[in-house]
Amino acid sequence: MTEITIDSDRLYRSIEELGAVGSYRDDVAGCDGVRRVALTDEDASGRRQVVAWMREAGLDVSVDAIGNVFASRSGREPELAPVMVGSHIDSVPTGGAFDGALGVLGGLEIVRALAAADVMTRRPIVVAFFTEEEGCRFGTDMLGSAVATGRIALDAAYEITDAAGKSVGGELERIGFRGDEPVGQRRPHAFVECHIEQGPVLAHGGEQVGVVTGVQGISWFELSLTGHSAHAGTTPTSFRKDAGLCAARINVALRDLVDSGVHGDLRATMGVHRPHPGVVNVVPGRCVATVDLRNPDDAAMAAAERDFRALLEERARADGVDIDCRQTARTAMVPFDDRVQDVIEESATARGYSHRRILSGAGHDAQEWARVCPTAMIFVPGEHDGISHNPRELSTPAQCARGVQVQCDTVVMLAEEG
Amino acid sequence: MTEITIDSDRLYRSIEELGAVGSYRDDVAGCDGVRRVALTDEDASGRRQVVAWMREAGLDVSVDAIGNVFASRSGREPELAPVMVGSHIDSVPTGGAFDGALGVLGGLEIVRALAAADVMTRRPIVVAFFTEEEGCRFGTDMLGSAVATGRIALDAAYEITDAAGKSVGGELERIGFRGDEPVGQRRPHAFVECHIEQGPVLAHGGEQVGVVTGVQGISWFELSLTGHSAHAGTTPTSFRKDAGLCAARINVALRDLVDSGVHGDLRATMGVHRPHPGVVNVVPGRCVATVDLRNPDDAAMAAAERDFRALLEERARADGVDIDCRQTARTAMVPFDDRVQDVIEESATARGYSHRRILSGAGHDAQEWARVCPTAMIFVPGEHDGISHNPRELSTPAQCARGVQVQCDTVVMLAEEG
Numbered sequence: 001m002t003e004i005t006i007d008s009d010r011l012y013r014s015i016e017e018l019g020a021v022g023s024y025r026d027d028v029a030g031c032d033g034v035r036r037v038a039l040t041d042e043d044a045s046g047r048r049q050v051v052a053w054m055r056e057a058g059l060d061v062s063v064d065a066i067g068n069v070f071a072s073r074s075g076r077e078p079e080l081a082p083v084m085v086g087s088h089i090d091s092v093p094t095g096g097a098f099d100g101a102l103g104v105l106g107g108l109e110i111v112r113a114l115a116a117a118d119v120m121t122r123r124p125i126v127v128a129f130f131t132e133e134e135g136c137r138f139g140t141d142m143l144g145s146a147v148a149t150g151r152i153a154l155d156a157a158y159e160i161t162d163a164a165g166k167s168v169g170g171e172l173e174r175i176g177f178r179g180d181e182p183v184g185q186r187r188p189h190a191f192v193e194c195h196i197e198q199g200p201v202l203a204h205g206g207e208q209v210g211v212v213t214g215v216q217g218i219s220w221f222e223l224s225l226t227g228h229s230a231h232a233g234t235t236p237t238s239f240r241k242d243a244g245l246c247a248a249r250i251n252v253a254l255r256d257l258v259d260s261g262v263h264g265d266l267r268a269t270m271g272v273h274r275p276h277p278g279v280v281n282v283v284p285g286r287c288v289a290t291v292d293l294r295n296p297d298d299a300a301m302a303a304a305e306r307d308f309r310a311l312l313e314e315r316a317r318a319d320g321v322d323i324d325c326r327q328t329a330r331t332a333m334v335p336f337d338d339r340v341q342d343v344i345e346e347s348a349t350a351r352g353y354s355h356r357r358i359l360s361g362a363g364h365d366a367q368e369w370a371r372v373c374p375t376a377m378i379f380v381p382g383e384h385d386g387i388s389h390n391p392r393e394l395s396t397p398a399q400c401a402r403g404v405q406v407q408c409d410t411v412v413m414l415a416e417e418g
Numbered sequence: 419m420t421e422i423t424i425d426s427d428r429l430y431r432s433i434e435e436l437g438a439v440g441s442y443r444d445d446v447a448g449c450d451g452v453r454r455v456a457l458t459d460e461d462a463s464g465r466r467q468v469v470a471w472m473r474e475a476g477l478d479v480s481v482d483a484i485g486n487v488f489a490s491r492s493g494r495e496p497e498l499a500p501v502m503v504g505s506h507i508d509s510v511p512t513g514g515a516f517d518g519a520l521g522v523l524g525g526l527e528i529v530r531a532l533a534a535a536d537v538m539t540r541r542p543i544v545v546a547f548f549t550e551e552e553g554c555r556f557g558t559d560m561l562g563s564a565v566a567t568g569r570i571a572l573d574a575a576y577e578i579t580d581a582a583g584k585s586v587g588g589e590l591e592r593i594g595f596r597g598d599e600p601v602g603q604r605r606p607h608a609f610v611e612c613h614i615e616q617g618p619v620l621a622h623g624g625e626q627v628g629v630v631t632g633v634q635g636i637s638w639f640e641l642s643l644t645g646h647s648a649h650a651g652t653t654p655t656s657f658r659k660d661a662g663l664c665a666a667r668i669n670v671a672l673r674d675l676v677d678s679g680v681h682g683d684l685r686a687t688m689g690v691h692r693p694h695p696g697v698v699n700v701v702p703g704r705c706v707a708t709v710d711l712r713n714p715d716d717a718a719m720a721a722a723e724r725d726f727r728a729l730l731e732e733r734a735r736a737d738g739v740d741i742d743c744r745q746t747a748r749t750a751m752v753p754f755d756d757r758v759q760d761v762i763e764e765s766a767t768a769r770g771y772s773h774r775r776i777l778s779g780a781g782h783d784a785q786e787w788a789r790v791c792p793t794a795m796i797f798v799p800g801e802h803d804g805i806s807h808n809p810r811e812l813s814t815p816a817q818c819a820r821g822v823q824v825q826c827d828t829v830v831m832l833a834e835e836g
Contacts, residue, residue: 199652232687232710234617234779248666269650271698280689280708290698292650361652
């Protein structure tokens with residue numbers, strides 16, 4: 001097999017060009033950001049740009065019924081299942097240029113590099129991007145890949161509406177991306193996604209590439225605490241039922257639970273904490289709070305959830321506060337394929353890139369494809385502690401190129417398999 | 419001296435009639451509330467109603483330059499300093515019918531009862547109400563009585579603006595209550611205010627009347643915490659600088675400080691706790707929080723403030739969070755006059771009402787008058803744990819009558835002094 005070398009400049013230029021689609025000035029971040037929310041006009045512009053590049057690269061473009069785009073490069077044995085690469089081009093409302101785009105444009109760069117080297121792989125290669133990965137418009141992340149791989153039914157997906165009442169089906173139609181290809185037909189030989197890490201681990205460890213072992217389990221809760229609103233001056237402490245303090249104690253106890261180490265690599269976050277009425281001299285009578293638990297081990301997650309619920313009962317009793325707890329999301333750990341991980345690791349080693357195995361803290365399209373074919377991911381480090389979902393999101397040309405080069409070598413290797 | 423008996427029905431009818439001015443339907447509370455915010459049209463209507471009643475009762479009404487209203491009933495020795503009673507008729511935006519109004523209409527009832535009994539006291543009696551006691555429109559509570567007693571300069575008070583930019587001076591002019599009487603002239607013989615307790619102490623103790631010993635010290639802080647906003651899934655715990663968790667730890671530590679008892683009867687409340695961005699899967703990078711400390715002992719308050727600031731330093735260091743701490747209010751303990759308290763207590767005992775000495779947790783006009791003359795207050799219990807600043811605020815006719823009767827007896831006794 002010829003060694004294929006990707007073109008780092010061409011890759012980065014594509015990322016910058018796509019980043020200009022839906023760009024806006026973000027005064028808080030002090031730089032330009034990307035706003036290309038799923039199935040909006042900006043997303044449609046981005047989609048048309050990427051499809052045009054796919055066609056220029058000689059790929060055969062197909063759109064499925066949920067708006068996922070698949071661009072195929074044939075192989076020496078075109079009837080074999082393809083190796084698929086891809087990610088998403090939709091963004092959060094105040095996002096950056098790398099989240100998702102790196103994986104799509106990296107895939108495009110791989111086929112461009114193959115074409116430039118005039119190399120035909122044994123298996124076909126498909127470069128794909130998937131609808132509404134972020135979930136920030138219609139509330140369900142990984143929507144396109146979940147429909148393509150059978151977790152969510154197409155009809156149900158069509159009926160999901162955004163805050164303005166617009167449906168997925170209607171918006172797909174409106175922007176011209178409700179495609180003809182039936183969903184659920186594609187069974188790739190393997191799926192490999194390259195993505196920015198969106199965290200600080202690689203940057204702090206000094207590793208150039210991450211070999212992703214899987215996506216950790218997620219468990220979300222919304223808490224509604226009801227105590228007794230009271231005057232901060234006139235109410236003796238013994239009479240208080242402070243819903244805000246109760247939520248604060250839960251937050252502190254959760255961190256203690258994390259620090260105890262009894263639930264392995266548990267992470268816990270209280271992102272929402274909204275005491276009511278929220279004024280300086282009133283003891284909060286109500287409080288809404290959210291809890292985000294993550295764990296790479298399903299048994300440890302289940303044990304952590306049990307401890308969390310016991311903690312709620314204990315606090316309700318001790319603080320005299322009613323606590324209503326509603327689970328709002330729950331996914332199990334998704335382990336990635338060992339052999340694909342090994343191929344990625346061998347590719348990184350062969351290129352002389354430093355690397356480590358790393359668990360994904362965030363959800364990705366790859367976790368959906370893991371249900372239907374051997375799957376793994378490659379992570380690329382980011383500047384500023386890997387800040388993401390933020391205009392300051394940044395991976396350098398060299399960082400991006402290393403990840404896509406490893407992905408290219410991995411894809412070429414997998415595409416030669418029988 | 420003839421024993422004067424107040425008319426409980428007439429008193430309660432007045433409270434209900436004034437409560438209808440600025441009333442609104444409160445769907446959360448499930449009952450009608452009172453919205454008579456200082457110097458609004460509703461406040462003006464309430465003022466005109468009370469002034470009309472004052473004139474009907476034969477009182478001589480005078481308005482000072484900050485809009486305080488003084489209604490005088492002459493005495494047998496009209497040149498002697500008067501005994502003053504009074505409170506306020508402005509309300510919070512979602513208030514009840516008793517806060518402030520009880521003290522003003524109780525004073526009116528006292529002069530009505532004296533007139534009905536055809537009794538002339540030795541000293542004059544003045545029934546007063548003061549501008550913007552609540553502080554919820556212009557941000558400075560006890561504004562009218564503070565100007566009348568010299569703590570705040572008139573010119574400075576005129577220039578204070580509300581959120582819409584309207585000034586105290588302009589709004590006084592607009593509603594026709596910028597009076598001719600110079601401020602700072604009145605030096606009463608004594609000041610006695612009757613007020614609802616706004617807390618649960620009397621109701622739980624079963625006492626019918628409270629003899630108020632003073633107003634505890636108040637210390638307010640606004641905290642701005644700055645950590646590092648991060649992805650809740652991808653950021654290992656050791657990398658986190660969670661500003662929301664840091665504020666939660668401060669809240670919990672403050673309650674521990676209260677419970678330790680080392681600072682006497684310290685009370686602590688975190689009423690505001692606003693993590694940013696406030697979404698389920700983001701570690702809060704910033705948080706704004708408020709702290710309200712109360713203490714009846716100035717030395718204990720100062721020690722509590724020192725411990726609080728040390729706590730902030732400790733948490734900033736341990737949590738890696740910058741904490742900016744700004745003091746937003748600070749008043750010392752205001753002790754009330756022992757002799758006036760004794761007269762109140764003797765009056766309650768003579769009437770056979772159960773009573774106790776009680777510290778005021780909230781600020782009142784009386785604390786301003788305490789600077790210029792012997793002053794004390796009478797508290798009346800409230801239903802629902804003394805809920806106040808809420809449409810459900812309620813004291814029964816019998817509860818109100820007992821407080822005003824004790825006030826009447828106290829005033830008559832003080833007004834006979836040489």
